[in-house]
Structures are given as structure tokens and as C-alpha cells.
Amino acid sequence: MLAFEELEVRYGPVVALRGVTLKLEPGIIGLLGPNGSGKSTLLKTLLGLLRPAGGRGEVLDVPLAGADAAQLRSRIGYMPEYDALIEDASAYEQVAFWGELSGLSARQARDRAHEVLYFVGLDESRYRNVSGYSTGMRQRVKLAQALVHSPELVFLDEPTNGLDPEGRTRMLDLVLKVRAELDTSVVLASHLLLDVERVADQLVILDKGEVKASGSMAGLRKMLSRRFELRFLDPLSAAQEAELGQLGTVLESRNGLYDLELADPDPVAAFRWAQARRATLVQLTPRHDRLDEVLIRALRPA
Amino acid sequence: MPIYAPSLPPRPEPGQGLPPALVIFRFDLRRVLRLKLGRFFGFVFLAILLILVAQLYVNHLMASKAALADIRKATEAFLPQGARFQAGLLNPFMITILWLQVALVGGGLVARDTLYRIRPLLYAHPVTPLDYLGAKALFAAGLPLAVMLPFILLPWGLSLAIAGLHGPVWPTAPLYLLPAAIAISALMGAVTLGASSLASSPKAGFGWALGILLGSSALGGVASGAFSDARWMALGLGTLSKAWPRLILGLQTEQGWIPVLLGTGFHLALWLTIAVRRTRPSEATI
Secondary structure (H helix, E strand, C coil): CEEEEEEEEEEEEEEEEEEEEEEEECEEEEECCCCCHHHHHHHHHHCCCCCEEEEEEEEEEEECCCHHHHHHHHHCCCCCCCCCCCCCCCCCHHHHHHHHHCCCCHHHHHHHHHHHHHHHCCCCHCCCCCCCCHHHHHHHHHHHHHHCCCEEEEEEECCCCCCCCHHHHHHHHHHHHHHHHHCCCEEEEEHHHHHHHCCEEEEEEEECCCEEEEEEEEHHHHCCCCCCEEEEEECHHHHHHHHHHHCCCEEECCCCCEEEEEEECHHHHHHHHHHHHCCEEEEECCCCCCHHHHHHHHHCCC | CCCCCCCCCCCCCCCCCCCHHHHHHHHHHHHCCCCCCHHHHHHHHHHHHHHHHHHHHHHHHHHHHHHHHHHHHHCCCCCCHHHHHHHHHHHHHHHHHHHHHHHHHCCCHHHHHCCCHHHHHHHHHCCCHHHHHHHHHHHHHHHHHHHHHHHHHHHHHHHHHHHHHHHCCCHHHHHHHHHHHHHHHHHHHHHHHHHHHCCCCHHHHHHHHHHHHHHHHHHHHHHHHCCCCHHHHHCHHHHHHHHHHHHCCHHHHHHHHHHHHHCCCCCCHHHHHHHHHHHHHHHHHC
16 A cells, blocks of 8 residues: 655755655554654655655555656545644535545535535534634544545544544544544554554654654564563572673563563573573563553664 | 444545636635625725716717717816727726735735645645646636726726717727736736735735735836836836736837836746745645
8 A cells, every 4th residue: 555665755955754665554554753753754755745856655556756646646635733724614615625626526525525524523513614613623624624535545644633532532433433434544643652552553663764663563562572571590690690781681670570671582592591591581571562662662772 | 422424425436526726716716705805895896887887978978968068078188088098997096996905805815825724735635736826826817807807898888888889988998908907917916926925824915915016116116216217117016007008008108018018027927936936835834
């Protein structure tokens, strides 16, 4: 669905994306990264608003730099992070407008606007000007405009911004519903890790314009999580404890339990280390990191 | 608690709609028609048009009624029917009011999209910069042209109806006045687009448009004073829009054809270039 090879995007002399190589399958893709990491640039590039300076990329099997970029956008929906709402128009008017711009006839767009606004939970209020809407309602109008033409792929930029916990739950439920019932793939850019963790099945972590990690959520956790709890039959001597650093970084030690980040991704290295020092390793438990720990580790300087 | 639909009906077949430029144009037009401002200017222009028609009818009576011969002689000085009269159909007062209206309404054309951050979302749809600017230009130039058309066609039609080919308005007057109206509309459209694309809100867009109108006239005045040559006044937008009907109708102007053409070309190129540069997709901030 999305494939990039050595993609490079520049703003004049500044390299905003460098050597981005990714291959992502249909599903819900979480796009994570701190401010300035290149998330927005990647979205702009995917929408065809920026031309790559180098490398190749395909969205829905259409080359990014190809002449079909404008037509590609009729197959994509985009929900921006900020309030891109026409304040002096009703939700119904503007969703119908965006539908027409996506290639629907005026009649189709009007019918579809009603359907999609009902789908996101805006019933009678759809006839009111959006200037009087709550934050949650505004977010749902933005989602509705992204879905009005039933795109194959939708980009959601911080869809839960400014929502209360109940609103966030509703929005994330809608995201899951979009994937499950409309068969639309979702790229969810967010800094709220819990949101991504809840809905995404694939994850891309960006930092300073480079992909730090990507893959399925489960696979990524496994790949990035080298954190184990070790316990030995007998307490380690001071010399052995000092040598424990060869195995990895000791994050914490308490009552003979060592919290270690292994240098070698293969945990068998811990057994080898113990065997070489005639110590008996009785516990080697992987730590199930939360996503924020995974992210922090991925973004940590090498 | 919102009511969520179980799901959406099947996807409609796309590719059956209007071109994007027309969709944007129609949406902008609906927005402007809702404004109270439109009604105010509608009243002003209607009043000017009625005065023009009344003047035309009085003019006809003067010409056709023998009993009014003495009055006709007395009024010949202020009711002439030659080229000057034809040029007066697009009179400077009306053009000035039109500039104000275009600045007020058109100032927000691009600026409103900037304020509400609509442009990145527009470009995230199958909309090209040409579609976007084409729609805005159609609106910005179409509005003044639509206002000027009744001022050209209504007196002309009335004149033909009441007095035939020898009425006060020349039968060929639209052939002269329509190109003049198109040139004025193009100027107004270009300036409005440029001003609006420089602004971050509709109010600022109005300010920019008014500033450009007054500033260009001031610049023209300073330049003509400095070089002691009235042709420099063709830098001013007010002068240009008043000069076009007179030039096309063969009347004397202080500027002449070449300065007016150069001045018009300069303003069109400058403000359209600014509008193009300020509305590029890469300028769209996500």
C-alpha cells in the first residue's frame, strides 16, 4: 500500500526526510515522532504536495512523482491536525463541498454528506454552522470530510487533539470502525502513544527525518525490547557484578534481581555470559515495555 | 450522546462531478450571496443604475419632444450624446464604488482560506493550483464584470427599445464598453487576488486591496509630478480603470494607449505573480 525507497525530501538546502525506506501493508499505521521529526513532511509528500528530491515512493501503487498525483488524491482522505473548517458554513455544506471536490456529483455529494455525518455521530446538528460546535464535534466533521468519498486510504493527523477522555474513546472507536467496516486503511499520526497503541497494527517511528523503526506493533516491541530481568542462583560477586556491564546496560539492581538492557538481541548471550563465569542463571524474564518506553529507546541517540 | 450509523452505504462512483474550479467558485459565490454586504452594494448599484436610466429617458424626451426644445438647448451642455456620453455609462463614480466593493468582498477570497487554513486541505484533494486560482480569479474578475454588465446592456437595450438605432446610446456601444469592462474587471481581479493572498484575514485583505488602490494612485501622482509627465499617472489603478472606456471610445486621455497598456500589464503581471507564489501547494502548511 505504501512503499518508499531511499526517499529524500528537501526544503531548499534543508533535508527534511532522508533515506526513508518503508513498506507498509493495508491496516492502521501509527506514525510517531517528536516535533520536527518529519511526520508532516511525510504526509505532505504522500499527498503529492511536495516532490521528492531523491528516491522513489508509491502510494496505492501510484508513483509519488507521477502525473497521476492529483488523481491519486481522489482515492485518499486527509484529516488535518488543525481546525480546517469553514466557519461560516454548516457541517453538511462543507462535507458536501469536499465530496464534490473529490469527484462526486453534486447530488452524490449531498447524499453522501448526510450519510457520513450520521456515520460519525453528527445527526441534526449537521445543519448548524460549525462555529458553534464543540471540539469533539469539530473533530468529527473533519473526519467526515476525509471519509465522504470513501477513500481507500485516509491520513488522520492527531485526530484526538483537544478531546476529553470520552471523546478520545469515541474517536478511536470510529478509527477502528473505519478500518473494520469501510475497509479503509488508516495512517494515524499522533504524539499520544496510548492512542496509537490502542488502534494501530503497524508503527513507524520517525526522528530528524529518518525512520528509526518500523514494522508490526508486536514485531517492533519484540525487536526493540532487549530489556530482561535476570536472577542468579547465588549472589554475584563484586567482580562478576562489574563484568555484568559486558552483557548490556544495568538499569536497576535490587535484591539480586538485575534489570538489564542486553547489548545482544539474542538473550542466549546471557546464558553464555553466566556459563563463562560459573554462575547459574535461574531467571531470564523479558520486560513487556510500554510503547512510550519503546519510543524513547528508539529515539535515544546511538 | 451521538447516534452512530451502523455503517456507510457502498462507495459512490467518483468522477461525475463538476471541474474543481467551478465547485470552488460556486461555493464562494454562495458564501458571498449570504453576506449582508452584498445587499448593501446591490442597493447602491441599483440606485446608480436607476439614475442612469432616468437620465437616459429624460435625454430621450429632450430629443424627441418639440415642446422641450428650449430646455434641450439649455441642457445640451450637460447631457451630450457623443462618445463622452457612452463612456459615462461606466462612470468614474460607479467604478470607484465598484473598487470598494471588490476590495471588501474579494479581499477575503484567498485570505479567508488562509485564516481558516483551508488551502492545504484543498490541495489534499484532486485540486491543482490552477484550479484554485482559476476559481478565485473567475470570482474576483467575474464580480465586477457582472456589476458592470447591466450598466452597459440596460441603457443600450432601453435606448434601442425607445428610440431605435438613433437613440442616445449607440447601437455599437457594447462593442466598445464590453472590452473596457473586461480590462477593468481583469485589473480588479488581479489586484484583489494579489492583495488577498498577501493577507492573513479578510479584513487585512480589504486593507491590502485598498492600500494598493490608493498607494498606486499616490505613486502615479508622485511619479508624474517628479517627471512632469501625466503619463506616469498610468501607474495608478484608479486612473487606469477610468482611462479604459475613454480610450476604447476614442476620447482624449492624458495618458494615451501605450502607458495605459503598460500600466495594466504591469499590475496584472505583478499581482497575479504574487497570487501564484503565495498559493503554491508547497506553501500549504500542514
